[in-house]
Amino acid sequence: MALDDITARIRAAEAAHGRAAGSVTLIAVSKVQPLDRVQAVLAAGHRVFGENYVQETARKWPALRAQFPGVSVHMIGPLQTNKAKQALDLFDAIHTVDRPSLADKLARLIQARGAAPELFVQVNTGAEPQKAGILPADADAFVASCRALDLPLQGLMCIPPEDADPAPHFAMLAQIAARNGLPGLSMGMSSDFETAIAHGATHVRVGSAIFGARVYA
Numbered sequence: 336m337a338l339d340d341i342t343a344r345i346r347a348a349e350a351a352h353g354r355a356a357g358s359v360t361l362i363a364v365s366k367v368q369p370l371d372r373v374q375a376v377l378a379a380g381h382r383v384f385g386e387n388y389v390q391e392t393a394r395k396w397p398a399l400r401a402q403f404p405g406v407s408v409h410m411i412g413p414l415q416t417n418k419a420k421q422a423l424d425l426f427d428a429i430h431t432v433d434r435p436s437l438a439d440k441l442a443r444l445i446q447a448r449g450a451a452p453e454l455f456v457q458v459n460t461g462a463e464p465q466k467a468g469i470l471p472a473d474a475d476a477f478v479a480s481c482r483a484l485d486l487p488l489q490g491l492m493c494i495p496p497e498d499a500d501p502a503p504h505f506a507m508l509a510q511i512a513a514r515n516g517l518p519g520l521s522m523g524m525s526s527d528f529e530t531a532i533a534h535g536a537t538h539v540r541v542g543s544a545i546f547g548a549r550v551y552a
């Protein structure tokens with residue numbers, strides 16, 4: 336299946352760029368995909384998935400988790416502050432910490448629970464007005480403010496502009512992470528995950544190349 340092909344390409348990119356075998360986590364992005372396709376990827380043994388919507392995840396994943404032990408689900412879409420609590424119930428990682436109000440809310444909720452998901456700060460590397468994320472110039476200060484809130488940050492995430500060469504964006508994200516001592520880099524999608532691995536990605540988010548094109552209702 337396509338999953339095996341993508342996994343093989345990830346392993347090859349790791350080897351080609353001096354990365355340890357298995358150092359890149361494949362997040363299979365299952366948003367909007369028919370349940371049978373998701374179940375097929377689970378049945379093939381894959382356990383790490385990405386979703387963009389809290390409501391869709393709440394409908395879909397509790398039953399799949401019961402059926403397939405060891406699943407982890409990563410939130411990769413914009414998160415409304417008023418859904419933060421529900422998100423902590425549903426997700427093992429949140430890649431879209433993108434503003435102070437969300438960081439504050441997550442910090443309070445995480446303190447109350449005594450457990451945190453893996454957290455990534457989304458950086459708007461292209462400074463696109465319509466896109467979520469902290470501007471590159473504000474990233475260091477935002478990381479510091481998250482740490483002041485005791486938010487355990489794993490790394491940074493970006494979505495490069497659609498029609499641009501992604502490589503400079505991946506390089507910029509890696510640079511910001513390195514100078515802030517953050518080990519995680521969530522970057523690379525179906526069309527550019529090998530380039531992202533060349534630039535140090537630790538998590539690639541691949542949807543359509545695994546499941547086929549998304550059909551929105």
Ligand SMILES: *Cc1c(COP(=O)(O)O)cnc(C)c1O
Pocket residue numbers: 364366387411412494524525526540541542543544
């Ligand atoms: C949908 C989505 C993906 C997957 O995109 P593909 O091009 O289908 O691989 C990755 N990252 C984010 C943030 C997404 O919203």
